Amino acid sequence: MKIVAITSCSTGIAHTYMAAENLETTAKKLGVEIKVETQGSIGVENALTSAEIAAADGVIIAASTSVNKDRFSGKKLLDVDVTEAVDHPKELFERVKTAPVYQGNKDSSNDVSIKSTKTHATNNVGSKAKGIYGHLMTGVSYMIPFVVAGGICTALAFAVGGINAHGTLAQAISKLGSTAMGLMWPVLAGYTAFSIADRPGLVPGMVAGMLSSSMNAGFLGALLGGFLAGYTVLAMKKWIKLPSSFSGLMPILIIPLISTLFVGLVMKFIIGTPITALNKGITAWLNSLTGVNSVLLGLILGAMMAIDLAGPIGKAAYFFGVASLTNLSAGQTSPIMAAVMVSGMVPPLALALSSTVLGKNLYSKDEREAGKSAWVLGLSFISEGAIPFAATDPIRVLAAMTVGSAITGGLSMWFKCGIAVPHGGFFVFLIPGAVSHVLLYVIALVVGTVISGFLITFLKKLRFKGKEVNA
């Protein structure tokens, strides 16, 4: 006989492992082949593969938390409290032989009756208990390493190959950087959906994130896509009922296909069309602004760079800046590009300042770590360094960042700073002739960063007034 099992307990420290040990030793004595997946506070260990599940004659779930049973559709499944596996494991191997075949979500009333001891404890790992914020955090925590690795590779490419990343090595590193950065949207949307709907959420979520990236919908588009994908899959699991002989098709064919079609088409036509229109409209509007006071233009461009962090509005401002470079002759610099770049550096730097210096206790551990790398990302003009912060608290973060970025953009114009290249951040400051009025340029950057940094720290303090944030 082959058995697969999952053990899990509410604190995930002791019973999970004692139950696993007992199941393993008992199985050995009985001559039963077993694999036990533990879901404790270390996370999932010894995870069951789909091949192992397919080969198993039965499933034992010994848990005092709600364990997702999707994987076990069509298997004999015994669902008991974790203490039963600690106390009398042998009996469970008898009972699993006659356990009912698990049919999917609909027989949940049945599984309550099987549980003999106290059921579901407080620490619910199921999706409902987590809430929207929890799903968001899951997505963001998976995304952060991509932003960091990608962003720093991009910065490294400038360091190795100069402002245009010249040379084979610099080009390769730059490519690596943009590839890793390019994955941030699919990962954010994919894992937000994964958190909501488990594994089936991953496909439509990642596709939605990729679409968001290709249509310049930025992180707001990716988040929207992730939630849409997650809840679509959740609804499908609930509403689509198939005869049990076809139920195996649900996770591998029906859910991925239909959810991807639905989410993808919604992203493309319902969300994408207005976003593309917005991007085009703003570009046209910027082009019509010729002759407007240059400080005002700086303020506007600066605000745009922060308001959606490289979303449709920020992209429009950036390309407006890049376009201004094309009319330059050798030795000239563009004040518009200068304002765009320096104000795009403000959000990550201001959040780094707030999360690592001004208000450490207002941020989670993940955010403080993201804050450290945001220093590097900000100095490299990678506005995306601010996204982990913006994704979890968009209104406060975007508002605070927009103010400082606008001021920096306005100051840059006022100081008549100019720049000859479209990217590179602090690295180009150091190159003679690349930036005019370098010192004033740095001042513009510092002023906006400090203003935004204090502002966001203050807003977060108001929010957490009295209560401490747990890390």
Add this chain to the structure above:
Amino acid sequence: MAADFALRKLMPPDLITFDLQATDKAAAIKELAQKIKDAKQINDLDTYLNAVFKREEEYTTGIGNGVAIPHGKTAAVLKSSLAFGRSNKGITYNSMDNKPVYLMFLIAVPENSSNEHLQILSQIARKLMHEENRQAILKAQSPEELYQVFES
């Protein structure tokens, strides 16, 4: 070797006693918890005890065969710790098998514990399920002998 060293840090000799005085569950937990507090690994004893007793309400950590592993996870814990107490008289514990407890492992884990500590605790929990290990702990005369049970 790294893991061995880690167990000794998690459960230093001053958190080990072979002569627990208390004979009822609450008092025994408090007695061991006080040792963790004295070692300055908990900043607020009451918060920690509340977490342990609350956990105990869900279902008993008296896992039978004379062993109990009460545990609490709370921000009041500064550093993951494990305290061990052996009772020679036996502790009334409301165990799963209704027998008295002779071996008690009190676990204290902060909200954000390193996986390394959790790994060790999970290994200890697994070892306790084996009769020969329990016998060896009952016979241990020194912290060193106790460490050796888990390091073998």
